Amino acid sequence: MAADLVLDGITKAYPGVQALSGVHLEAYRGQALALMGANGAGKSTLMNVLGGIARMDAGTISIDGASIEIGSPRDAKAHGIAFVQQELNVVPSMTVAENILISDFPTRAGLIDGKAMRRHTAALLERLNCPFSVDETVENLSMGDRQMVEIAGALAREPKILIFDEPTSSLTNREKRKLFEVILSLKQQGVVIIYVTHFLDEIFEICERVTVLRNGATVGTRMMGEVTPLEIVHMMLGQNHSQERLSEPRSGGNKPLLTVSGLNRQGVLADVNLEIREGEIVGLWGLLGSGRTELVRALTGLDPIDAGDLRFDAGGGLRTVTPQQLHRQVGLVTEDRRGEGLLLPQSVRQNLSLASLGTLLNSFLMIDRRREQALARDLIERLGIKVSNPAQRVGTLSGGNQQKVVFGRWLATRPRLFILDEPTRGLDVGAKNEILKLAVELARSGVSILMISSEIEELMRVCDRYLVMSRGRIIEELSGSSAKSQLMDAVSGKAPLEALAS
Numbered sequence: 001m002a003a004d005l006v007l008d009g010i011t012k013a014y015p016g017v018q019a020l021s022g023v024h025l026e027a028y029r030g031q032a033l034a035l036m037g038a039n040g041a042g043k044s045t046l047m048n049v050l051g052g053i054a055r056m057d058a059g060t061i062s063i064d065g066a067s068i069e070i071g072s073p074r075d076a077k078a079h080g081i082a083f084v085q086q087e088l089n090v091v092p093s094m095t096v097a098e099n100i101l102i103s104d105f106p107t108r109a110g111l112i113d114g115k116a117m118r119r120h121t122a123a124l125l126e127r128l129n130c131p132f133s134v135d136e137t138v139e140n141l142s143m144g145d146r147q148m149v150e151i152a153g154a155l156a157r158e159p160k161i162l163i164f165d166e167p168t169s170s171l172t173n174r175e176k177r178k179l180f181e182v183i184l185s186l187k188q189q190g191v192v193i194i195y196v197t198h199f200l201d202e203i204f205e206i207c208e209r210v211t212v213l214r215n216g217a218t219v220g221t222r223m224m225g226e227v228t229p230l231e232i233v234h235m236m237l238g239q240n241h242s243q244e245r246l247s248e249p250r251s252g253g254n255k256p257l258l259t260v261s262g263l264n265r266q267g268v269l270a271d272v273n274l275e276i277r278e279g280e281i282v283g284l285w286g287l288l289g290s291g292r293t294e295l296v297r298a299l300t301g302l303d304p305i306d307a308g309d310l311r312f313d314a315g316g317g318l319r320t321v322t323p324q325q326l327h328r329q330v331g332l333v334t335e336d337r338r339g340e341g342l343l344l345p346q347s348v349r350q351n352l353s354l355a356s357l358g359t360l361l362n363s364f365l366m367i368d369r370r371r372e373q374a375l376a377r378d379l380i381e382r383l384g385i386k387v388s389n390p391a392q393r394v395g396t397l398s399g400g401n402q403q404k405v406v407f408g409r410w411l412a413t414r415p416r417l418f419i420l421d422e423p424t425r426g427l428d429v430g431a432k433n434e435i436l437k438l439a440v441e442l443a444r445s446g447v448s449i450l451m452i453s454s455e456i457e458e459l460m461r462v463c464d465r466y467l468v469m470s471r472g473r474i475i476e477e478l479s480g481s482s483a484k485s486q487l488m489d490a491v492s493g494k495a496p497l498e499a500l501a502s
């Protein structure tokens, strides 16, 4: 059977990087093709070419055996291609309806037909089970909801070919389930789906085949039924990757660095007490909605607290601090790299030095460019950030490499405590490994780490101790040598926070 969509010999260079070299990809109607590869492998670039956002240097694209030209997003649309991009592209100041129909407002005698527009979008939102109204301004929506708006916008075009570039990274589990249902029904209608993700479990659930890219070239394509997750990882990285512990758990005994007692936030956190000692990695373990992120937000002043005593040792012993003061002392890395204030139009160098400008000033109170450059080069090397040079704009880095820049920025300030909330979300297996190794290295040098991850296997590779959360409380403490079954037992049957609130 000849493929319905064929990309062949796709080549694309950016200044300093060969993003794609001769990529070959085939996709079929009624099937979902997974596109996988390490951060920077070229997945988004390839999809940008198909979506008309980037122009290829060489190669051919054909649909149903006929070669087509795609020079702009408009061309792509004319060929029935819709694209949900990796980074959100909604216009925050516009309503949901306007965003969904942004490029093709229904018109009546040349005027925008507001009624038809609202009716059409309302139907789309219902299909996606979205709980918000078509008249809501997008800036009032959560990241997950905004992503759903983008997806609705793609569906509005009734595409023949639908591309998703890491669509689930900001979706809740419920939203993800809905998306998967919609993908299933699109497949039944004969749509070609191309699905870019780092989540292996997702592609085994919804895709028929997987094509793997490495360094801008196609490694191969496999049927999902004939490949194992480990084989895909090997294709992506071209080497063996173990899931073994990176450091054996060490028992405490060191000096306390942070103590928290009686932390309360009405309906969210209840009497949280904890201690983190110097040089240890503490895993905050609990189900989604157990209050882990809420705890981090309360500790760092992002959300108000009703009561609680925080003490932190900034050098001269434990002292009482406010959450806002604590915020200035810790390196906070979360999965939301835009919210972390990455300046996308600025260079990698500027972004890396942003948090430590104070230490880079010369005697004229000007930024010492030589030291800034040296700092950037050092961090780029330590974190293995894939850039052509430190002057490259952060916005042009692959998603995973942007996350490394967030991490690197804090690393430069030498905090005594890191709080990592899903720090490896969106990173490929190799990059995850590097981040985890870095955490272990930091801990060995005396830095403490509080780490949240939904992936228990990830916590189990580095943690010295676990705090188990449920319904906004820390319900148990487990040693770093606990077995997976003990960790699972500790949270099984524990309702998430939402259940508490309702």
Ligand SMILES: Nc1ncnc2c1ncn2[C@@H]1O[C@H](COP(=O)(O)OP(=O)(O)OP(=O)(O)O)[C@@H](O)[C@H]1O
Pocket (backbone or CB within 6 Å): 014, 015, 017, 018, 019, 037, 038, 039, 040, 041, 042, 043, 044, 045, 046, 086, 386, 387, 396, 397, 398, 399, 400, 401
């Ligand atoms: N607009 C651009 N300007 C310069 N370089 C770019 C641009 N877009 C992508 N690149 C480079 O091309 C390479 C491939 O990046 P791409 O975004 O396609 O990777 P990816 O596979 O999508 O990675 P991730 O999983 O992290 O999203 C990277 O080295 C990236 O820095």
Ligand SMILES: [Mg+2]
Pocket (backbone or CB within 6 Å): 043, 044, 045, 086, 165, 398, 399
């Ligand atoms: Mg990408």
